[in-house]
Amino acid sequence: MIMVNPEKSQLYKIGAIARLTGITPVTIRMWQTRYDAVEPVRTEGKQRLYTENDLTKLILLKELTEQGDSIGMIASLSVDELEKRLNELEAKRGPKGNQSSQAPIKVAVLGYGIPQLSSTEVASHAAPLELVGQFNPENALSKDVKACEPDLLIFQIASLQPDSLDLIHQAIKQSEAIGACVVYAFGPKKVIRNLTTDTTLPLRAPINVQELTLAANHLVGSADRPQIDEEGGGKVQQRRYSDSQLWEIVNQPNAIKCECPQHLSHILFSLNNFEAYMKDCENRNTKDAEVHQYLHNVAAESRACLEKAMDKLVEHENLTFKSQ
Secondary structure, X not given: OOEOOHHHOOEEOHHHHXXXXXXXXXXXXXXXXXXXXXXXXXXXXXXXXXXXXXXXXXXXXXXXXXXXXXXXXXXXXXXXXXXXXXXXXXXXXOOOOOOOOOOOEEEEEEOOOOOOOOOOOOOOOOOOEEEEEEEOHHHOOOHHHHHOOOXXXXXXXXXXXHHHHHHHHHHHHHXXXXXXXXXXXXXXXXXXXXXXXXXXXXXXXXXXXXXXXXXXXXXXXXXXXXXXXXXXXXXXXXXXXXXXXXXXXXXXXXXXXXOHHHHHHHHHHXXXXXXXXXHHHHHHOHHHHHHHHHHHHHHHHHHHHXXXXXXXXXXXXXXXXXXO
């Protein structure tokens, strides 16, 4: 068994390997002893640890065995040979019939990589992931990451620590990505809580590509939503439907059975009144002006989003208004 200095390379205990791969410790040990699939190293303290190469190989072995390969036939293959085998299986399978029509989300992986990241079938409403680069986490601030022009970063971190936050945020800023999915094995609750934002999302390993794809879509969707100006200085969009127009919608017959235009009109009435009420409170009560201004802006942004939905219903119903 090889002896190594743990300070010179990234090494993992079997528990971390199990969480990152989704393979039970019992199976890992069986593949190791019966098939020589991986060879753990030993530290100077005689502790058995697994390398980055072992981690990558185990992920590939799991992927191939789930597709029908016998572990006994592929355990002795190298990482390159396993990747080639995986690509051959994908080529034989051909294009999948339920591919998304969405433009792919370009991702740069900072870690050991995720097999079949770009070829996994996703629902039609979700954008698939397109791998544009793969780097070691210590190179997260490299200009090469930015050169890939990723939409999102995917960090793969065995042990999530408080100092990980700075690296993740710096990498997002340096790469000009929208945000980052952080796949981790272990980490303090406080750090995980602080990572759960509109731009970063912690995901505990093991995680399959479908789950990762949905998480990436969530982050991209968060970036596309209208932003609320928490300082109250943002421009509030003007109303697109007057009270009289909303009343006309309420009283007009509609072609669809669920009466959506009428229901949406009532919601817009409530939002319009709440928006006006917050504006009035802002003017009358200077002590709480800041919070009322914030609530006024939230109501205005919500109203603007729902007015876009009303536009579609008005077009669908061919509604016309006497009052403009």
